[in-house]
Amino acid sequence: MDALDAIRTRRSIRQFHPTPVPPELLHSLLEAACLAPSAGNQQPWQFLVLDDPALLRQVPSFHPHAKMLLTAPLAVLVCGDLSREKYKGYWMIDCAAATENLLLAAHAMGLGGCWLGIYPREDRMEGIRKLIMIPASIVPFALVALGYPAEKKPPEHRFSDDRVHHNAW
Numbered sequence: 001m002d003a004l005d006a007i008r009t010r011r012s013i014r015q016f017h018p019t020p021v022p023p024e025l026l027h028s029l030l031e032a033a034c035l036a037p038s039a040g041n042q043q044p045w046q047f048l049v050l051d052d053p054a055l056l057r058q059v060p061s062f063h064p065h066a067k068m069l070l071t072a073p074l075a076v077l078v079c080g081d082l083s084r085e086k087y088k089g090y091w092m093i094d095c096a097a098a099t100e101n102l103l104l105a106a107h108a109m110g111l112g113g114c115w116l117g118i119y120p121r122e123d124r125m126e127g128i129r130k131l132i133m134i135p136a137s138i139v140p141f142a143l144v145a146l147g148y149p150a151e152k153k154p155p156e157h158r159f160s161d162d163r164v165h166h167n168a169w
Helices: 003-009 023-034 053-059 091-107 122-132
Strands: 045-050 076-083 112-117 138-147
Touching: 003 091, 023 045, 023 076, 023 091, 045 091, 045 112, 053 076, 053 122, 076 091, 091 112, 091 138
Parallel strands: none
Antiparallel strands: 045 076, 076 138, 112 138
16 A cells, blocks of 8 residues: 555544454554654654553543543554653654554554544543553653454545645635
């Protein structure tokens, strides 16, 4: 699948087959996330792989939109590492780019994924911090549910000419 096909056809998947994601596929996904652009090449991200079903089942207790983790074989927590931040305030933009790379790579490799926002919701950040004991210098940004899709969604057409402006508003 080429890049534009992946962008055009990627959808949030909320139902997964129980088949585990092979370690080499997971490694490729994380490598793709790390290839995201970042301000000044600061790469302020850290990733935590969650594949323990007991941990995944606890996330919906503090995140109201995380029920897909009950069927997902794994999730990747994308975090901002404030100790790596060279340019204040850009870590979340950099982590968003890494998250999108992860989602697009997953789709291109035949996996499904769903982005669960954590940052800046204090209740979600505190819930995940307690669950996996995240150090103070690490900020949980997004949790990405991953696995083989048990649903198929058609592409959406979101482009609208009235949202494009040239040289002036």
